[in-house]
Amino acid sequence: MAPxxxxxxxxxPTVxxxxxxxxxxxxxGGAVILVVGAVLVSLLLAxxxxxMSVAVVAVVLRSLLRDLDKHR
Known part of the structure; x- marks a missing residue:
């Protein structure tokens, strides 16, 4: 048998x-994970x-339109 x-x-070079x-x-690596986590949490918060702001504006507009219809 052949070798x-x-x-x-x-x-x-070996590391x-x-x-x-x-x-x-x-x-x-821990610092990178913390920074990425902070960015993701801030994006979620934004x-x-x-x-919430869009919901408040929708409620205010709905109220204004309802008052406009009542005065006709």
């Missing part, structure tokens, strides 16, 4: 994580405030 060919060794760099990577 299996051996894959050539890669010339690329080694030290405990400090792993901690920095985890802290950076949509909720806009919806």
């Amino acid at each position: 299996l060919p051996v894959a050539p060794a890669s010339n690329r 080694q994580l030290t405990p400090g760099s792993a901690l920095a990577l985890a802290a950076g 949509v909720a405030i806009t919806g």
Whole structure:
């Protein structure tokens, strides 16, 4: 039986994580998650405030139109 060919060794450097760099990577990832979460919450809040404003305007317009019809 013929021997299996051996894959050539890669010339690329290997990445080694030290405990400090792993901690920095985890802290950076946590910061990104917090920033994305804050942006999403603020967008949701903006949509909720806009919806409430549109609802209030609709109620006021409805009231004004009802008063206009009563005075005819």
